[in-house]
Amino acid sequence: MKRLTELIADAVGDAFYQCSYSPEYGLVTLSNRPDLCQFQCNGALTAAKAYKKAPIIIADEITKVLKEHPEFKEVTSVMPGFINITMEDSFIVSYLNAMTGAYKYGCEEIGDNKTIIVDYGGPNVAKPLHVGHLRTAIIGESIKRIGRFIGYKMLGDVHLGDWGLQIGLIIAELKRRSPELIYFEEDYEGEFPMKAPFSIAELEEIYPAASSRAKINTDFMEEAKQATFLFQQGHRGYIALWEHILNASIEDLKKNYADLNVYFDLWKKESDAQPYIPKMIEDLKNKGFAYLSEGALVVDVKEDGDTKDMPPCILVKSDGATLYSTTDLATIIERMELYCPQEIVYIVDKRQELHFEQVFRCAKKAKLVSTKTKLTFLGFGTMNGKDGKPFKTRDGGVMRLEQLIKEARDKVCHRVTENKAIPEEEAKEISRKVGVAALKYSDLSNQISKDYMFDVDRFTSSEGNTGPYIIYTVVRIKSILNRFYSMNSGYGNDGVDGCIQLPCSGNERNLMLKLTQFNEVIINSFIDYSPHKICQFIYDLSNEVNRFYYENRIISEQNPSKQTSWIKLISLGRDILVTCLDLLGIEVPDRM
Known part of the structure; x- marks a missing residue:
């Protein structure tokens, strides 16, 4: 399915064309003022420069054409040239009903089975995982899952350090x-x-x-x-x-x-790249890329336009030892030979940016990668303690990852055990899932490059923008649906017949609008490598679900048609939330 904004943009672009402007100016986005309208088009502002007209004149022309479309409920032009759009409820509902019956709820598979390798994890053998390994694992797993969901062939590589x-x-x-x-x-x-x-x-x-x-x-x-x-x-x-x-x-x-619910497709190691190093070094020397400088073998990676000093990429030290850059270049050769990826994404600490910039420039200069292969550095910020410094144990040491998971699990365990109907073993498993969800969501809800403060009390709360709050919302929907189907056993496992109907209130309309954004959010979160966009989406969606729940008595509703519509609506809400959580690598228990 096309994204909802694309469908609207088709009509807006056609309006630009009818008014003798290029249809490319018909780009539509979600409104940044939802109190005024649902969608907006700023194309008149851009077109004004090309056509040497006041943007408000162009906006007025487009608005006049769009008002003739029955799907457009309200279209207004606003100074200096914005086009504000609100669609008819029937248009939104039609899109939602199409989502309910579509594969992956209509999300576009834009990947075309192109191969992308995600290099994340990076632990050294013989060493336990610690909190420093958390971000790369969580971020990499999510990006891999999102890409796979939209049709890319994603290969997650742990890239073990085993040669030093x-x-x-x-x-x-x-x-x-x-x-x-x-x-x-x-x-x-x-x-x-x-x-x-x-x-x-x-x-x-x-x-x-x-x-x-x-x-x-x-x-x-x-x-x-x-x-x-x-x-x-x-x-x-x-x-x-x-x-x-x-x-x-x-x-x-x-x-x-x-x-952590993290799984790798490839368990490749630094040692796997070692056989490629001798020939690589020989080739770089023979082609004139590598030369001796103060006894070390280096490749100059400066480029015209550099505003900062760019040191050469060192391949072999003066004592004959190779470095990480040598292994990373050889690993690129290995990956190109074995998998021929369209892109390799490195998810590492942002403080390693210079190292990878040198490696990438060397690889491109020496044509170790094809011109079609993109090398991407995705640097993450630091997880800090309440003192603003990198997170440590109470005695100042580096906390092991299993200890961090236990701390989060223990924080939620006492809340779960308050429900005496849940057996002890199930309570432990629920605590594990919710504890890990708290860790992962707290990380992924931040922009990748930003540092953030780790606060286990806040992150494990079932209120606010937290993993437990999102999970609690899903569990609440499941509970409502279980009660409904237990009281209406004739529906079976296939759910109710019928479809989602026109909204009866503003809260219901807002929930519908939020659900239609699923396709767009997933695509954009992958294109920008920004899982935090999914987090923001499901937090907003959870809020809309809960507002709708508090406003309407779904189980006791006497109008069968209205009740069926509501059941279909919250079922879609559950499915979208569960799908998004899975893309973040978060498991959802059946109850809490």
């Missing part, structure tokens, strides 16, 4: 603790054990211990660097340990991400 010094640190620490392990026998040629010599809990203790030791013991740091070098050169025992580290870490990461 942390592997050498773990190996060196293991060797210090258990030198008798066969992984450290230089002349061992047999098979290595299938079972790892450590549990995930032990692994998560080993890395910070090794990291702390390396900071105060230079000899140990040298051992770790040597272990890293030997591992990267293919040392059999160290490769076997690395595989154990990977397997244990990935299993634990999948469990932790599942708690």
